[in-house]
Amino acid sequence: MQQAITATAAVPATSRRRSSSLGDVIFEHVCRAAGIFVLVLLGAIIVELFRAGLPAFRAFGLGFITSTEWDPVQEVFGAGVSIYGTIVTAVLAIILGVPLAFGIAFYLTEIAPVWLRRPVGTAIELLAAVPSIIYGMWGFFLIAPLMAQYVQPPIIDTVGELPWIGGLFQGPPFGTGIFTAALILAVMILPFIAATMRDVFEQVPPVYKESAYGLGATTWEVMRGVVLPYTRISVVGGIMLGLGRALGETMAVTFVIGNANRISTSLFGSGNTIASLVALEFGESAAGSLKLASLLALGFILFVISFIVLAISRYMLRPRLKG
Amino acid sequence: MSASMTTGVVPGPRKDPKVAAALGRRRKRADLTLRVFCIAATVLGIVLLASILASLTWRGFAAMNLSVFTRMTAPPGSEGGLLNPIIGSLIQALLGTAIGTPIGMLVGTYLAEYARGSWLGNVVRFISDVLLSAPSILIGLFIYQLLVLPFGGFSGWAGVAALAVIVIPIVVRTTEDMLQLLPNTLREAVVGLGSPKWKMIVLVCWRAAISGIITGVLLAVARVAGETAPLLFTSLGNNAWSINLTQPMASLPVTIYAFAGSPYEDWIALAWAGALIITLGVLGLNIAARSLLRTRH
Numbered sequence: 001m002q003q004a005i006t007a008t009a010a011v012p013a014t015s016r017r018r019s020s021s022l023g024d025v026i027f028e029h030v031c032r033a034a035g036i037f038v039l040v041l042l043g044a045i046i047v048e049l050f051r052a053g054l055p056a057f058r059a060f061g062l063g064f065i066t067s068t069e070w071d072p073v074q075e076v077f078g079a080g081v082s083i084y085g086t087i088v089t090a091v092l093a094i095i096l097g098v099p100l101a102f103g104i105a106f107y108l109t110e111i112a113p114v115w116l117r118r119p120v121g122t123a124i125e126l127l128a129a130v131p132s133i134i135y136g137m138w139g140f141f142l143i144a145p146l147m148a149q150y151v152q153p154p155i156i157d158t159v160g161e162l163p164w165i166g167g168l169f170q171g172p173p174f175g176t177g178i179f180t181a182a183l184i185l186a187v188m189i190l191p192f193i194a195a196t197m198r199d200v201f202e203q204v205p206p207v208y209k210e211s212a213y214g215l216g217a218t219t220w221e222v223m224r225g226v227v228l229p230y231t232r233i234s235v236v237g238g239i240m241l242g243l244g245r246a247l248g249e250t251m252a253v254t255f256v257i258g259n260a261n262r263i264s265t266s267l268f269g270s271g272n273t274i275a276s277l278v279a280l281e282f283g284e285s286a287a288g289s290l291k292l293a294s295l296l297a298l299g300f301i302l303f304v305i306s307f308i309v310l311a312i313s314r315y316m317l318r319p320r321l322k323g
Numbered sequence: 324m325s326a327s328m329t330t331g332v333v334p335g336p337r338k339d340p341k342v343a344a345a346l347g348r349r350r351k352r353a354d355l356t357l358r359v360f361c362i363a364a365t366v367l368g369i370v371l372l373a374s375i376l377a378s379l380t381w382r383g384f385a386a387m388n389l390s391v392f393t394r395m396t397a398p399p400g401s402e403g404g405l406l407n408p409i410i411g412s413l414i415q416a417l418l419g420t421a422i423g424t425p426i427g428m429l430v431g432t433y434l435a436e437y438a439r440g441s442w443l444g445n446v447v448r449f450i451s452d453v454l455l456s457a458p459s460i461l462i463g464l465f466i467y468q469l470l471v472l473p474f475g476g477f478s479g480w481a482g483v484a485a486l487a488v489i490v491i492p493i494v495v496r497t498t499e500d501m502l503q504l505l506p507n508t509l510r511e512a513v514v515g516l517g518s519p520k521w522k523m524i525v526l527v528c529w530r531a532a533i534s535g536i537i538t539g540v541l542l543a544v545a546r547v548a549g550e551t552a553p554l555l556f557t558s559l560g561n562n563a564w565s566i567n568l569t570q571p572m573a574s575l576p577v578t579i580y581a582f583a584g585s586p587y588e589d590w591i592a593l594a595w596a597g598a599l600i601i602t603l604g605v606l607g608l609n610i611a612a613r614s615l616l617r618t619r620h
Binding site for chain 1: 350379426433436438450453456495522556601
């Protein structure tokens with residue numbers, strides 16, 4: 001504690017009067033208690049979810065994670081399908097969203113005229129503020145019909161005929177499905193990744209960029225040779241942040257993924273994610289049932305996955321942003 | 324790259340003008356491609372935002388009339404409104420923020436004023452940042468396990484608690500950021516006058532950082548007002564008028580979710596009206612928060 005006080009640098013001296021030093025002690029302890037409360041909160045979330053999911057882990061063992069069966073009638077539950085759906089949609093969303101986010105961040109830091117940077121940046125940030133249920137409605141009523149009518153049929157007819165990758169783009173064009181869910185997710189995480197990238201791009205010392213420009217480098221060469229190497233770690237951290245968001249996104253995915261409990265080889269097929277399965281099936285499971293325990297066990301698995309991803313992301317973003 | 328710029332003065336092989344010109348063209352082309360791609364990406368981003376807003380305006384205004392704000396939710400075909408979900412959302416979002424804000428402010432103060440560089444402070448900051456992006460559906464499940472199961476039913480309080488958990492890390496982040504922006508000379512001046520540290524923080528630092536903290540609180544309200552997933556398992560929803568927090572309580576996002584997924588035309592229309600209301604509210608709060616921060620700094 002002594003160390004903490006001297007480290008603040010602001011208050012080297014302790015007050016002489018007893019009453020005020022008592023106030024200081026109380027206030028510091030209240031603040032620290034609030035900090036510890038946050039730790040307790042996280043611990044409680046982990047413990048509670050694990051405890052609630054324990055009956056499912058007991059009943060199915062480690063096979064719960066890999067089993068692809070989900071049969072409420074037989075009371076057999078497995079997490080395989082939804083873990084697969086969660087990871088596939090999130091990774092696909094990253095593949096679709098990162099190039100766009102990079103483009104936006106680069107436009108905002110290097111290309112756009114200065115007067116345009118703030119309004120455009122605000123518009124992109126507002127995209128992050130739109131509630132996920134709105135994305136769900138937008139995806140379900142607007143994007144899914146568009147996909148079914150104009151996007152999926154030509155892709156199925158052309159790419160779907162190819163060997164190897166063709167299998168990923170086959171089947172009837174429902175409009176909903178894993179690919180559409182990933183598309184909506186990509187739009188949702190786009191502003192988060194773009195905002196992080198813009199912030200780290202702006203931290204590159206102007207001298208570095210100016211010296212590269214002075215040597216005659218083009219904008220692209222400055223980006224590739226100076227900005228990206230300098231911000232590499234933070235950029236990956238920003239992408240991981242987007243991945244963490246995509247993994248746990250619920251409402252938007254529930255609307256458009258089609259909600260089927262099987263692994264479809266085609267990206268246009270239906271599927272589910274952990275979050276969408278929990279949101280959808282929760283209402284139909286009685287308190288104390290094995291189904292509810294399985295859903296909570298799914299929640300625990302999702303928590304572990306997203307905690308790892310977010311922790312890595314924070315670790316990568318931390319030192320650079322402070323430096 | 325250096326080869327294209329060397330002249331005879333610089334050691335190395337003499338450059339071939341044709342090769343140099345081709346290289347220059349290629350570099351220019353690559354640069355132009357990147358610029359076009361970046362502009363296209365930004366335009367696409369703005370088009371997406373515009374498309375969301377346009378579809379909300381188009382379908383939301385079509386369904387908007389006075390009865391949306393004056394009537395309760397009702398079975399399909401009987402001309403209901405959204406009054407109870409709107410009130411329920413307001414109550415839960417405001418109460419959740421009211422509970423989460425003081426805790427978040429204290430944590431942020433601890434991080435900025437007491438824990439700089441300390442081990443505990445780093446852990447708290449790290450965990451709070453992870454909670455900031457943790458899936459909100461899991462916070463709903465956690466509160467279900469903590470407050471719904473033991474107390475025998477869904478309740479407005481459970482919804483409030485779930486939203487408060489979401490508010491805390493948002494307020495922590497802005498409070499710490501805003502306090503760290505304050506110059507240390509300010510703190511030294513206050514302490515130099517003989518003030519105890521807690522008075523320095525409460526009367527000077529908080530006051531100096533207040534506009535930033537309010538910005539964070541507004542953003543937190545905007546965030547929780549649109550949250551659906553955590554409320555599904557906590558306050559559940561209620562088709563009747565109820566402002567009793569020990570009973571299940573309606574909320575706008577959960578009602579939109581239920582109505583938009585239904586096969587009834589009038590419910591879907593109401594869902595669009597609700598979506599328009601919530602988006603206007605959330606984006607309005609965001610813009611207000613931003614302009615507040617800009618006028619002060």
